[in-house]
Amino acid sequence: MVLRLLFAPALLLLLPACASQTQEVLPLSRAIVGASQIARIEIILQPTAQPAVAALDGRAETSGAQGPAAQSFKPMLEAAVREAALRSGLNSGRTLRLVLDIDAIEVQGTGAALFGRADRLAGTVYVRDAQNGAALGQLYVDVGGGSAGPIALAIRGGGVRERLARAFADRVAGALSGRKPPSY
Numbered sequence: 001m002v003l004r005l006l007f008a009p010a011l012l013l014l015l016p017a018c019a020s021q022t023q024e025v026l027p028l029s030r031a032i033v034g035a036s037q038i039a040r041i042e043i044i045l046q047p048t049a050q051p052a053v054a055a056l057d058g059r060a061e062t063s064g065a066q067g068p069a070a071q072s073f074k075p076m077l078e079a080a081v082r083e084a085a086l087r088s089g090l091n092s093g094r095t096l097r098l099v100l101d102i103d104a105i106e107v108q109g110t111g112a113a114l115f116g117r118a119d120r121l122a123g124t125v126y127v128r129d130a131q132n133g134a135a136l137g138q139l140y141v142d143v144g145g146g147s148a149g150p151i152a153l154a155i156r157g158g159g160v161r162e163r164l165a166r167a168f169a170d171r172v173a174g175a176l177s178g179r180k181p182p183s184y
Contacts, residue, residue: 020143022171028127028137033178035093038085039130043074046103049123053105056161068162073105080165084173095130098172104142107160118144121164125172139175143167 045053057072068076077100085091102123122142129136143164174180 020167020171021141022175023140023142024137024175025124025140026135026138028139028175032094032096032127032136033176034089036096036176037090037092037094038082038098039095040097041078041081042097042099043077044099044101045074046101046123049102049105052107053102056105056107060161068165069159073161073165076162077102077165077168080162080169081172084166084169085176088173088177088179090173090177096136096176097128097130097133099126099128100124100172101126105161105164107164119160119164120144121168123168125175127176139172141168141171141175143171 053073060070060072063069068079071079081098081100100123102121104120104122106118106120120143122140125139125141126135127137127139128134
């Protein structure tokens, strides 16, 4: 009996906190799904995301890291979306302009992650025609970064910001291509 009482709470610490989702707020024009390419990406940071992005950019700048880990958030996210789009076959057809309106980015510290707070990147993606600006769809993308709890923390490692950006980018590319994004 005592073992069961201890086992249940311990199991809860191991449950994944990854609840990634992509919602079509304004359904994508079926003419562009799988038949488009990204011409331009604009990234807007809402006031709710600005402090976290500034702190993460500061850490990236002073870390001495190379590659995407050394970039500031906006260019890193743009590169991730372009790469995901190409991997998904979005390299011909109607040209699109994406506006990524980021409203949340949360990269938890060790203590918060240990007690169940998950990493998160979320925002609205406005899909527009690159030529005339016509609205072609709107998505809300919310990605959680892995699991919470002591075991997940032990395997979490670094590069959380980059993994969140890749997961977000994969969700956007998956919606535009009609393909299911990989799991993170």
